Amino acid sequence: MKEVGGMDFAREFEMTSGSLPKVLKDQFDETGDMIREIGLWFSEPSADRMPRFLDALLEMTTAERIFLVHQDGQGNWECPLARDLDRENIRQPLSKVLLPLVERTLESAELWSCEDIPGLPDRDRWDRENLPRTQSLLIFPVNHRSLVYIDHRFQSLNTACVSDLTFGVITAAMNQVLANATGQVPTSSKSSQSKQVTPVVRDQEPLAEALEIIGEHADLISAKKLIDKVAPSMAPILVTGESGTGKELAARSVHEQSPRATGPFVSENCGAITETLLETELFGCVKGAYTGATEDRPGLFELAHGGTIFLDEIGDTSPGLQKKLLRVIQEGVIRRVGGQDLIHIDVRIVSATNRDLAAEVQAGRFREDLFYRLNVINVHLPPLRERGRDMVLIAQHFLDQLNLESGTDYQFDAEIEGHLLAHSWPGNIRQLQNEIRRIHALANDRLQLEDFSDAKGATGSSTPQFSATGLEAVISAGSMKSLIEQLEKQWITEALEKYRDSRGEVCKSLGIPKTTLYAKMKRYGIGNQS
DSSP states (O other), X not given: OOEETTEEHHHHHHHHOTTSOGGGGGGGGTSHHHHHXXXXXXXXXXXXXXXXXXXXXXXXXXXXXXXXXXXXXXXXXXXXXXXXXXXXXXXXXXXXXXXXXXXXXXHHTSOEEESOGGGSTTHHHHHHTTOOOXXXXXXXXXXXXXXXXXXXXXXXXXXXGOOHHHHHHHHHHHHHHHHHHHTOOOOOTTSOTTSOOOOOOOOOOOHHHHTOOOOOOHHHHHHHHHHHHHTTSOXXXXXXXXXXXXXXXXXXXXXXTSTTTTSOEEEEETTSSOHHHHHHHHXXXXXXXXXXXXXXXXXXXXXXXXXXXXXXXXXXXOHHHHHHHHHHHHHSEEOOBTOOOOEXXXXXXXEXXXXXXXXXXXXXXXXXXXXXXXTTEEEEOOOGGGSTTHHHHHHHHHHHHHHHHHTOOOEEOTTXXXXXXXXXXXXXXXXXXXXXXXXXXXXXXXXXXXXXXXXXXXXXXXXXXXXXXXXXXXXXXXXXXXXXXXXXHHHHHHHHHHTTTOHHHHHHHHTOOHHHHHHHHHHHTOSOOO
């Protein structure tokens, strides 16, 4: 048996899970990172490890979201912690949980999973009650008051990793850390109802801190002041800025400072899914609207009624969808896909884009009337490379968060500050966050310059040379989309230099027509596009 956290894990596990079958211990050599994370809990139980533990469980099941759900002594439900794929806390988590299934699972005290939630008999009733939608779901009880709720709204979970042994071990570990936090004896999910075990985990960050847009640069301060001023109104807001600059955080800040703060905040990335699926997601559908539409489903506009809807990458929408969005803004009504009835909605729209929408309007790719409707208030977030020492403050913030989650006390070496300031960070805050997360995972006790993925060739160039490959390149860039954009810009720039600005040779070498070359040069601001 392996040593974990400096202790004999087998002995510690034997002490804390005596009620479980001995065969559970064999599972520890077979389930990788998830079990190693459990080992850290047993060696040093700490509620501060909860976010990291849930992140590992989320990754193991290939899920989209994970929630720790708890019922208090008066029968009220609460969700002290919820995490998403970006390893960030989920806001208003309880509103995203199907409580009828949670109650059913807690009563049965058994693991429950389903790959087709829309196909359940109760789905119609849940829709009428405006309960949240999801595609696949896994719920398992931790004890007689607490459960873990794991879901994905668009695809199946990885159930191949699910076994009674694995979740028996996970349940034992979670019980141990929760009991350690309360000073009570661990209790299995089938224990007597008379044994009270109330989990105490680290609360989600205070709202003001969680929504803080960190930085002292003058342009950022101006953006924050504008948000504070316009948030109480109903005016539509367009947040502009490069990918990874924190546009959704700005949108959430608008929502939380508005009179609609008690209502739902619903977000959708318009560039992440196909046009047909996006229309269904936004407007919902009626039964029989298309193959597989076995029931009526409300869209995100309906679910956001009384609150705010955030439409990210609005510039990626098609002309047809733009026309329908314009009607929503003008008339305050939507029509479900395949339906005839008009449904009145009351939502505030905050949209965002990394494109120059005014230029898109001039090029005929975006409706001018919709642009003016969305761009009543424009909040622009500057790229990280223009914010000077803000990147040092943000990097320290991310490091502090990781230290809190993992129980470490790592610090930056002195020369790292200069490296942060010299780098152009084309992926902006998202890239910086992923980079700090990566080097934190690799560090021993300090974060050193050589741990950075580009330490050997970092420059202030706006067109970075990528030495990393595969997943490392995506992590460094901040997202797949950002990496592709950066590579396109790099390749076009190199080709123009190699062929001395001969557009014909450049197109031939890259295998693209001139119209595509000119469009990309204009998009990336490369040279003379004439």
